[in-house]
Amino acid sequence: MAAQIIDGKAFAARVRDKVAGHVARLVSGHGVTPGLAVVLVGEDPASQVYVRSKGRMTVEVGMASFEHRLAADTGETELLDLIARLNADPSVHGILVQLPLPDHLDEALVIAAIDPAKDVDGFHISNVGLLATGQKAMVPCTPLGCLMMLRDHLGDLSGLEAVVIGRSNIVGKPMAQLLLGDSCTVTIAHSRTRDLPEVVRRADIVVAAVGRPGMVPGDWIKPGATVIDVGINRVDAGEGKTRLVGDCDFDSCAAVAGAITPVPGGVGPMTIACLLANTVTACSRAHGLPEPEGLTA
Numbered sequence: 187m188a189a190q191i192i193d194g195k196a197f198a199a200r201v202r203d204k205v206a207g208h209v210a211r212l213v214s215g216h217g218v219t220p221g222l223a224v225v226l227v228g229e230d231p232a233s234q235v236y237v238r239s240k241g242r243m244t245v246e247v248g249m250a251s252f253e254h255r256l257a258a259d260t261g262e263t264e265l266l267d268l269i270a271r272l273n274a275d276p277s278v279h280g281i282l283v284q285l286p287l288p289d290h291l292d293e294a295l296v297i298a299a300i301d302p303a304k305d306v307d308g309f310h311i312s313n314v315g316l317l318a319t320g321q322k323a324m325v326p327c328t329p330l331g332c333l334m335m336l337r338d339h340l341g342d343l344s345g346l347e348a349v350v351i352g353r354s355n356i357v358g359k360p361m362a363q364l365l366l367g368d369s370c371t372v373t374i375a376h377s378r379t380r381d382l383p384e385v386v387r388r389a390d391i392v393v394a395a396v397g398r399p400g401m402v403p404g405d406w407i408k409p410g411a412t413v414i415d416v417g418i419n420r421v422d423a424g425e426g427k428t429r430l431v432g433d434c435d436f437d438s439c440a441a442v443a444g445a446i447t448p449v450p451g452g453v454g455p456m457t458i459a460c461l462l463a464n465t466v467t468a469c470s471r472a473h474g475l476p477e478p479e480g481l482t483a
């Protein structure tokens with residue numbers, strides 16, 4: 187069996203179209219333009235690329251983009267002052283502080299300073315708690331994008347066995363919460379899990395979010411399972427070049443799975459599309475207007 191390839195790039199373009207439609211209604215119907223502020227501390231080249239593409243897509247869907255680039259040695263007070271100004275700015279509906287931050291800055295403290303209503307990453311403990319208790323929250327972009335692709339591909343997820351590999355606060359844990367919210371039977375695996383291959387073989391849905399190139403081979407996959415590969419790993423491609431690969435060994439997994447997301451072109455583009463979706467959702471909520479349909483969990 188050859189797996190269906192879930193085209194995250196095409197799906198993300200459809201999500202951005204929906205976002206653009208909602209933005210247009212906010213602008214023409216209510217005179218409100220959603221705005222997203224992205225804060226980048228330091229000069230990490232990969233982060234600069236992401237921030238640039240986020241800014242470009244924000245403008246493409248008709249929203250306002252505010253970029254704040256701070257020097258790598260920016261102090262905590264300066265960063266917290268900026269966040270306070272963005273919290274108070276009515277033209278800013280979403281705030282994203284690009285992670286990781288330089289070592290001298292306390293990530294938990296910085297995230298806690300963001301107004302939860304503008305926390306389009308969904309990392310603030312208020313949003314984490316709202317998600318965990320099944321209430322309306324800002325949902326982290328990467329897991330939200332994975333959930334959208336799973337629902338689109340499988341329809342109703344209830345009763346399915348889902349195994350999430352990885353327990354980070356930004357991917358693994360919120361992914362598990364969303365799958366539980368859709369009534370999957372959820373297992374969270376991590377580096378201390380015993381007999382990971384047997385655990386993964388039970389899964390109808392596998393979400394791999396580890397950061398180890400190709401660690402999941404096809405013989406861990408139950409025939410017909412849906413595989414969502416969150417990993418983004420840059421590996422040597424010879425001749426001084428590099429390429430991106432996921433956490434799943436694509437060829438062997440695709441030979442067994444029912445469907446699989448590729449890397450690149452899978453979860454990554456959906457993450458950015460969901461950031462835009464969260465921003466338009468935050469803007470609608472801030473103005474007491476109806477939320478966009480099909481763009482929230």
Ligand SMILES: NC(=O)C1=CN([C@@H]2O[C@H](COP(=O)(O)OP(=O)(O)OC[C@H]3O[C@@H](n4cnc5c(N)ncnc54)[C@H](OP(=O)(O)O)[C@@H]3O)[C@@H](O)[C@H]2O)C=CC1
Pocket residue numbers: 328351352353354355356357358375376377378379382395396397398416417418419453454457
């Ligand atoms: N596509 C996208 O938009 C995004 C992609 N990513 C990518 O997803 C991947 C994961 O990111 P993130 O969650 O931040 O990573 P973290 O490093 O924060 O977490 C990795 C998790 O993998 C677990 N792990 C490590 N080794 C093993 C192993 N041998 N077997 C089982 N589990 C293991 C760790 O377990 P333990 O807790 O026990 O240490 C940990 O829970 C990365 O490749 C990252 O680049 C991340 C964010 C967005």
Ligand SMILES: Nc1nc(=O)c2c([nH]1)NC[C@@H]1CN(c3ccc(C(=O)N[C@@H](CCC(=O)O)C(=O)O)cc3)C=[N+]21
Pocket residue numbers: 236282283284285286307327328418430449450451452453454455457458
């Ligand atoms: N506050 C914060 N929020 C984040 O959401 C956040 C972050 N910090 N720090 C870094 C990670 C990583 N991340 C990605 C987003 C898009 C792609 C993406 O679009 N990837 C393309 C490939 C891009 C390329 O070619 O380099 C793809 O998979 O097809 C990847 C990774 C968001 N993150």
